[in-house]
Amino acid sequence: MCGIVGLFLKDKALEPKLGEMLTDMLITMTDRGPDSAGIAIYGNDADQNAKLTVQSDNADSDFATLAADLGIVLGTTVELNRRDTHAVLEMPADKTAAARQAVTELRPGLRVMSEGDTIEIYKEVGLPQDVANRFGVSNMSGTHGIGHTRMATESAVTTEGAHPFSTAPDQCLVHNGSLSNHNSLRRKLVRDGVRIESMNDTEVGAAYLTWKMQNGSTLGEALEGSLQDLDGFFTFVVGTKDGFGVVRDPIACKPAVMAETDQYVAFGSEYRALVNLPGIDDAKVWEPEPATVYFWNH
Amino acid sequence: MTPKSGNLSPQPYISGTIDMQTFDLEAEGLRALNTALHAQNDTTNQTAWEVINPKGSHAIAVGLDAPIEVTVKGSTGYYCGGMNQQATINVHGSVGPGVAENMMSGTVVIEGDASQYAGATGHGGLLVIKGNASSRCGISMKGIDIVVHGNIGHMSAFMAQAGSLVVCGDAGDALGDSCYEAKLFVRGSVKSLGADCIEKEMRPEHIELLKDLLERAGADAKPEEFKRYGSARQLYNFDVDNAAAY
Numbered sequence: 001m002c003g004i005v006g007l008f009l010k011d012k013a014l015e016p017k018l019g020e021m022l023t024d025m026l027i028t029m030t031d032r033g034p035d036s037a038g039i040a041i042y043g044n045d046a047d048q049n050a051k052l053t054v055q056s057d058n059a060d061s062d063f064a065t066l067a068a069d070l071g072i073v074l075g076t077t078v079e080l081n082r083r084d085t086h087a088v089l090e091m092p093a094d095k096t097a098a099a100r101q102a103v104t105e106l107r108p109g110l111r112v113m114s115e116g117d118t119i120e121i122y123k124e125v126g127l128p129q130d131v132a133n134r135f136g137v138s139n140m141s142g143t144h145g146i147g148h149t150r151m152a153t154e155s156a157v158t159t160e161g162a163h164p165f166s167t168a169p170d171q172c173l174v175h176n177g178s179l180s181n182h183n184s185l186r187r188k189l190v191r192d193g194v195r196i197e198s199m200n201d202t203e204v205g206a207a208y209l210t211w212k213m214q215n216g217s218t219l220g221e222a223l224e225g226s227l228q229d230l231d232g233f234f235t236f237v238v239g240t241k242d243g244f245g246v247v248r249d250p251i252a253c254k255p256a257v258m259a260e261t262d263q264y265v266a267f268g269s270e271y272r273a274l275v276n277l278p279g280i281d282d283a284k285v286w287e288p289e290p291a292t293v294y295f296w297n298h
Numbered sequence: 299m300t301p302k303s304g305n306l307s308p309q310p311y312i313s314g315t316i317d318m319q320t321f322d323l324e325a326e327g328l329r330a331l332n333t334a335l336h337a338q339n340d341t342t343n344q345t346a347w348e349v350i351n352p353k354g355s356h357a358i359a360v361g362l363d364a365p366i367e368v369t370v371k372g373s374t375g376y377y378c379g380g381m382n383q384q385a386t387i388n389v390h391g392s393v394g395p396g397v398a399e400n401m402m403s404g405t406v407v408i409e410g411d412a413s414q415y416a417g418a419t420g421h422g423g424l425l426v427i428k429g430n431a432s433s434r435c436g437i438s439m440k441g442i443d444i445v446v447h448g449n450i451g452h453m454s455a456f457m458a459q460a461g462s463l464v465v466c467g468d469a470g471d472a473l474g475d476s477c478y479e480a481k482l483f484v485r486g487s488v489k490s491l492g493a494d495c496i497e498k499e500m501r502p503e504h505i506e507l508l509k510d511l512l513e514r515a516g517a518d519a520k521p522e523e524f525k526r527y528g529s530a531r532q533l534y535n536f537d538v539d540n541a542a543a544y
Contacts, residue, residue: 250452251433252414252432252433252451252452253414253433255394255395255413255414257394257413270354270375270376270394271354271373271374271375271392271394272353272354272355272375273354274354275353275354285373285392286411287411287413287432289451290433290451290452
């Protein structure tokens with residue numbers, strides 16, 4: 001199972017409501033994935049700054065003086081905005097690579113969820129309603145976002161097994177399905193220097209796309225490549241800083257529905273997830289074709 | 299003046315066929331809907347039902363067994379009209395996976411598109427899809443007739459045993475893979491035929507059959523424009539020459 005929702009806004013007037021619309025879509029997909037839930041939200045670009053989203057099981061102690069401690073190591077000002085078990089660390093864009101290393105040294109229990117100019121990822125174990133409430137997803141704004149409700153198959157029900165997965169700045173992936181060649185592909189990618197942090201199959205999918213793009217592929221080409229190199233079932237939704245893409249494996253047994261209006265492009269594992277979107281009755285609604293890459297860009 | 303005794307007491311009000319029973323699915327819930335529809339029998343006079351606010355819900359009008367007409371005003375999720383007997387179900391929208399799955403008799407008409415495995419394992423009745431159907435349409439069909447006004451996706455009529463699948467548009471990859479005696483008619487292109495599926499001669503009885511199905515499905519197409527496909531019957535029995543493959 002698993003449920004996926006995605007929303008790419010064309011109409012800027014809807015941006016303040018992105019979190020609210022995504023939350024409604026996510027909760028509708030609870031019975032496809034009640035184990036865990038997560039969301040990647042692409043907020044507004046903070047000029048010269050970039051963001052690192054981190055998670056901790058001991059957030060009170062880990063986050064208490066983190067901004068100051070990190071600021072000293074990096075020699076700059078770091079701003080910390082906490083949302084439950086997650087915190088977004090904002091700093092000059094050229095400091096994120098050093099910060100990524102520094103946070104795990106300063107706080108060994110910390111997990112980096114995402115890194116980039118606009119992306120923030122929040123994910124935890126629990127019902128989607130509870131997860132969305134903990135992070136206050138409904139009051140988030142942004143240009144596009146992707147959510148996932150998980151029914152675990154390939155790895156344990158843990159925070160790090162929840163989706164979305166991010167393996168490169170401002171990129172993320174969510175997945176409905178299961179990959180059967182993820183162990184061999186993980187070994188190959190790790191040998192090539194790709195960082196993979198969990199035993200989850202989807203993270204390997206995300207890392208594969210990152211690896212393809214690092215080797216000169218466009219996102220579209222990387223998604224095309226996944227049709228050849230990934231074995232198993234998948235409906236993928238990917239996010240980049242300014243775009244949103246969808247691809248399904250050639251068998252296409254994992255469901256997918258898309259809707260497009262002048263205001264947005266929306267994705268749902270089922271039509272149910274889309275029914276409360278504005279103007280849905282007049283939207284173009286279709287099922288994405290198997291083995292076909294769809295992509296929208298700002 | 300005192301009324302005479304006899305037949306003067308008012309007749310109980312009977313809601314006749316002209317009365318539409320309107321059911322708000324969002325307000326009353328799926329179980330209440332299907333319970334109300336299951337309560338109808340051969341002699342019911344509540345023969346016209348309208349379901350509003352379906353909002354993509356699953357299992358709408360499943361397991362009906364009465365000569366009633368149900369109109370769903372909007373799109374549905376999984377398994378709409380599954381296991382139908384006798385009833386006529388119209389969906390004014392699109393349907394999710396498994397519409398009319400295992401239908402026994404009656405008619406299901408979809409105004410929009412259908413997702414995967416439409417009419418799967420159906421034993422009888424007529425399924426009409428006025429838009430497109432996606433993958434695995436008519437998989438393992440066992441006597442149902444399916445007419446798709448648009449296109450169908452890959453692996454359609456896989457292991458189809460009996461009945462007819464009529465496609466006014468194009469068919470995707472691997473049509474009729476490992477099929478038995480189902481009759482497949484396609485007007486447009488076929489991306490590829492599945493194992494043991496071949497094009498077959500269109501004889502007068504097939505034209506007659508197709509004419510009737512197209513008429514009943516309200517499809518504007520001429521039987522002569524279609525090609526017929528079916529089983530080459532080479533996979534029916536174990537062939538000793540293939541022993542090494544097992």
